[in-house]
Amino acid sequence: MKKTLLFLGIFLVLYVIASASAFDFRIIAPGVISTAYSSVGVNEDVETAFYNPAMLSYIKKWQMMFSYGSPFNLYGTNEFVAAISQPYSYGFAGSLAFANLSLSDNENTDSRWMLLYSLSGYLSSFSIGGQIGYVSDTNDVFGEPEQTRQIKGDVGIAFKDSSDIIRVGVFTEDLLVADVDMEKWQVNLVKDNCPKVDLSVRIGYNWKGIGFAVYSGIRKAFNTVADADVMVGGELQLWNVSLRVGYGVNADFSKGLNAVNYDTAYQRITLGAGIDVSNYRIDYVYSIDPVSLPQQLISLKMEW
Amino acid sequence: MKSTLLLILISLFVFTLSFGDVIFSIYSEGIDGHPDFSNPRRSFMPGERVYFTSKADPSISGTPTVSILGKDIALVDNGTDGDLFANDSVFTGSYTLPATLQDQESVDVVLKCGGTVEATKMILIDKNTSANCYREGSDNPVVDFGEGPVVFKFSQASIEYIRVYTSSNSIDSSGVGSHSFTFYLSHNVTDNNAKKIKVSQDDIVNVIGYSRIDNIVSNMVKTEVSITNPASFTSRKWEIHRLSESTMKIKITDYSDFNTPSIDATMTEIATETWTYEASGCEVTIDTSEYDAYQKTNGLGIALSTYASFYTFTQRIMADFSPHIYDFNVSPTLWQGEGDVTISFEADTYPLYVEAVVKDKEGNVIDTLTENSESNMVEMHWDIKDKIYETGEYSITVVGKALDTDFYTQLVQAKITVSLSGAGIVDSKGGTVTSADGLLKVVIPENAVSNKTYIQIAQDSSIPKKVSDAIDVRKGYVISPEDLALAKSVNLIFSPSTTSNISELEFFYYDGNSISEVQTEVKSGKVECRVFRFGEYFIGKVKSILVGTEGGSVHSVDGSLNITIPYGALSQPTWVTVKKAVTPTSVSMEKIDIVEGYTIFPTNTTLTKTATLSLLVTSGGISSLRLFNYYEGGYNMLTTTVDRSSNTISTSISRFGTYYVGSIVSAPIAIEGLNIALLSNIVTGVSDNAVFRLSPATEVQRATIFDLNGRKVKELAKDEMVDTLRWDGTDFMGEPVNSGIYMLVIFRKGYKPVMKLVGVRR
Structure with missing residues (x-):
């Protein structure tokens, strides 16, 4: 115990600035992706454990999800995801999430995993949440296998009216990221880190098992480039079947709409479906991307 | 303003x-x-x-x-x-x-x-035989006039009467009494008093009249005067002075149009009789013998004087409101690289807009100059530098336009010959540019440059101290433009005036801060190298350092290779030289990828103690680099210490010779039928490249770098045959990407995409 405290103490004392960037780790949840990420801040199931912690407060049951697949349909890329969320009780809701992405090109490998712990609670009519994560990356791309580690912290806030017509969610990605140097026992705040803020709005209505929802979202990275992600999505629920569609684009919108034509990192058209059978749910997404890589994911969720 | x-x-x-x-x-x-x-x-x-x-x-x-x-x-x-x-x-x-x-x-x-x-x-x-019209102040007769004065000059006699008319307007003046008469062409009005005649463009203006010749007096005793140009005989005035008894005949034939002369005046001594006749086309004969009165006067004869009647004139001029260019001059007509070219002329009107177009022999427009002249003396200065890059002949065509009338001047042209020394223009077809001293040739292959480019070779007379400290310089040149992107290597060929010690000569590149050797080949009395950029190049040889038995250190001219020789390693003082070695081509690229090599002279010098050879690595991929030597016909990998904190790799050596730095190349791994060999799959720093070799060359639909979120970072190739892919670690905006792991994905028709991991470390 003393050793652990000493370790933590050293971690906290040796808090210096480092230059790096946060690990890429975003392609995880089919439900969110199927709306082209437009629902990422207001998603009300266990998938939000990877995104907006504030939405955890609205989940009414225990939920768990698993997903396994090749996120880019590329040989050598595999992803495994698992998450569990605890419904709001005793004044808080929480989740624990794990994701692993491994890549291999037969010569080099990169394996990274992430563990996220999130908590949320109500503040007035809003839900607020915080999230702390630990990310590890091991690769041999630079020669001998080397492992690097990061810890990160993010926050979120969400609002939902009593009839669930309007939901608004805002959360950060990579708000604070620090490298963990196990050799020197240092935590180095990443000075060149590029935080992002996601804003999602959902307007929806449900009547006797038939419902619809439209989503819109903006994701802005606080870098020197004036680009942004703009997403829209829709969802149609027919009793136990959900059909989703989304469109997202990343461009430097300061150049006007023409920027979409040539300064685009991605344009994503997504189609997704989910089906509830008893307490199980299967979500599937296929993302057509004329600029970047297509994605295809499937997940299994359960609740009790 | x-x-x-x-x-x-x-x-x-x-x-x-x-x-x-x-x-x-x-x-x-x-x-x-x-x-x-x-x-x-x-x-x-x-x-x-x-x-x-x-x-x-x-x-x-x-x-x-x-x-x-x-x-x-x-x-x-x-x-x-x-x-x-x-x-x-x-x-x-x-x-x-x-x-x-x-x-x-x-x-x-x-x-x-x-x-x-x-x-x-x-x-x-216009035969210009009788009378002429002039511009005011000018001595050259012309026939075309714009609005303004026309000076009519008649040099033989003073003008008695003049009439100026077009088909629809006329002005008349009598009793002018001088040798010149000025009238005015006018756009608007005909005004006899102001001597203005209204004209339109290209109207023909007729100027007619007659003049009087004074003091032409002949002794007319039995003189017969014939009118030699009856056609111009339109009117005349005669005075006959009786000077002595004589007979004077003035014949008038076909005088039907004339009044019969009547000589009935009484003339006793000197008497004057005057007749005036109006006629056209006739001959006049007057037989004074018919007039007895004259014959009775002793001591007097008859003299005849004429007043201009024989000197009628007709002149036609043209109304031409076009501005004109005079005394057009281009200087110099032989341009040899210095100064402007001056285009000058005089115009007969202003303000004038002037446009000068310069073309080459193929008819390509090289430059266009324009000028708004507020004066009739026009002078245009053309900064020819950076406009014409090729020796040859060029045309300059000048046209002006009067801003008040919209009429153009006549077109004028001049030829200019450009003679460039030590420079030339090269386009995608390639070419050769020779220095002014004729010693250095820059041979640019086809498609090395994409656009027409002016390449200049200036002799470098000032040698930086850093260069002179490291090299015995034979010659220096600055090849510009220094920032020109060359798609292919360019051959520099130096032909020294003397071939003594030529084998020691090398090319060196100086970037203003550091100097580096360029891999050089000496053959057939020429020193040659291939380079991928222009800039400041020197030809010379590396200076040697005398290292005594107490030891010392020697480094390459670029400072990247350093040899530390300990005390006692050399048995005698030795001149040591470090030169860049020729990268061997015999090494199988499947095994060793040689980056560069150095030779320490005198080769085969054995050291009694090991010296330390250390190399600063700036190209990235230091982790995979190893040192090799070439000894007894083979390459041996040396025990290499990698220090990533100082970016150096080092080894111990026990003899001088040639040492190489390189990496063991991975065997190509076939994925989806595509062999991909990694030369380097990492980018470090900001000037490094990740390089993948595809074997065999493959038709690629797309080869794209993605981040691990699947977002496109940069496209490296599209719909082309590719054998090598390079990524410089920048995104599609040209900005350096963050450190991290990226994916190179190669898309081919009929195959699944192939992914290779790429690392970036800043």
Whole structure:
């Protein structure tokens, strides 16, 4: 115990600035992706454990999800995801999430995993949440296998009216990221880190098992480039079947709409479906991307 | 100032809009069978050769043809028949006027393009035998005048009477009494008192009159006076002075149009009798013997004096409001790399908008100069540098436009010869540029440069200290433009004036901060190297360092390789030299990828203690680099220490010789039928490249770098045959990407995409 405290103490004392960037780790949840990420801040199931912690407060049951697949349909890329969320009780809701992405090109490998712990609670009519994560990356791309580690912290806030017509969610990605140097026992705040803020709005209505929802979202990275992600999505629920569609684009919108034509990192058209059978749910997404890589994911969720 | 600017703007606008015309000009013959551009004329002698030029807006199609006196003359733009330059869009032709043309005759000249009449002009035949019209202050008679004064001069006698008229207007003046008369052409009014006659463009103006000759007195005793030019005999006045008894005959034949002379005055001593006759086309004979009164007077004879009646004159001029360019001059006509080219001329009107177009022999427009002149003395200075890069002949075509009337001047042309030394222009076809001293040749292969580029080789007279400390410099050159992107390597060939010690010579590149050796080959008395950039190059040899038995350190000229020789390693003081080695081509690229090598001279010198050889690595991928030596016909990998904190790799050596740095190349791994060998899959720093070799070369639909979120970072190839892929670690905006792991994904038709991991570390 003393050793652990000493370790933590050293971690906290040796808090210096480092230059790096946060690990890429975003392609995880089919439900969110199927709306082209437009629902990422207001998603009300266990998938939000990877995104907006504030939405955890609205989940009414225990939920768990698993997903396994090749996120880019590329040989050598595999992803495994698992998450569990605890419904709001005793004044808080929480989740624990794990994701692993491994890549291999037969010569080099990169394996990274992430563990996220999130908590949320109500503040007035809003839900607020915080999230702390630990990310590890091991690769041999630079020669001998080397492992690097990061810890990160993010926050979120969400609002939902009593009839669930309007939901608004805002959360950060990579708000604070620090490298963990196990050799020197240092935590180095990443000075060149590029935080992002996601804003999602959902307007929806449900009547006797038939419902619809439209989503819109903006994701802005606080870098020197004036680009942004703009997403829209829709969802149609027919009793136990959900059909989703989304469109997202990343461009430097300061150049006007023409920027979409040539300064685009991605344009994503997504189609997704989910089906509830008893307490199980299967979500599937296929993302057509004329600029970047297509994605295809499937997940299994359960609740009790 | 505002009005001037407005005028300039309006003029530019007007000029641009109205340039969809044809500029048709007429000239006399100048030197070398070309039009006399400097001296515009509208009057010609019978039998004289007349030149025409036509410059048409591109919208006007068809070969230009000139119709004159029933003849059709096709104008050419092929450098013949007076055409100064082929392909300069100025068409030229000539025609010799018939010798039978009469004085003051007007001849229509019609320009047609593709059969359509585009312009009509007129020339006047003027033998210049009697009278002439002049511009004010000028001594050269002309026939075309714009609005303003016309000075009519009659040198033989003072003008008695003059009449100026067109087909619809006239002014008259009598009793002028001097040798010149000034009248004015006017756009608007005819005013006899102001001597103004109203004219329109190309109106023919007739000037007629008669003059009186004083003091031409003949002893008329038995003198017979004949009127030799009855055609011009329109009126006359006679005075007969009886001086002595004599007989004077003045014949008048065919005097039906005359009043019969009556000589009935009584003349006793000297008497004067005057007759005035009005006639045309006749001969007059007066037999004074009929007049007895004269014969009775002793000691007197008869003298005859005439007043101008025999000197009537007729002159035709033309109203021409076009501005004209005179004394056109371009200087220098041989440009050798220094100074501006001056284009100067005098115009007979202003303000004048002037446009000068410079073309090369292929007809390509090199430059266009414009000027709004507020003076009739126009001088344009053309900064030719950076405009013409190639030795050769160029045309300068100048046209002006009067801003008040919108009339064009005649077109004038000049030839300029450019002679460049130590420079040249190269385009995608490649070429060779030679230094002014003839010693250095820069051979640019095909497709090395994409655009037409001016390449200059300047001799570098100032040698930086850093260079002179490291090298015995033979010659230095600066090849520019230094920032030119070369898609292929360029061959530098130095042919020294003396071949002594030539084998030691090398090329060195100096970037203003550090100097580096360039892999050089010496063959056939020439020093050659291949480079991927221009800049400051020196030819010389590496200086040697004397290292004694106490040891010391020696480094390469670029400072990246350092050898530390300990005390006692050398048995005797030795001159040590470190030179870059030729990268071997015999090494199988499947095994070792040699980055560079160095040779330590004198080779095969054995050290009694090991020296430390350390190399600073700036190209990235230090983790995979190893040191090798070439000894006894083979490559041996040496125990290499990698220090990533100082970016150096080092080893111990026990003899001088050649040492290489390189990496063991991974065997190509086949994925989806595609062999991909990694030369380097990491980017470190900001000037590194990740390099993948595809074997065999493969038709790639797309080869794209993605981040691990699947977002496109940069496209490296698209729809092309590829054997090597390079990524410099930047995104599609050209910005360096963050450190991290990225994916190179190669898409091929009929195959699944292939992914390779790439690392970036800043």
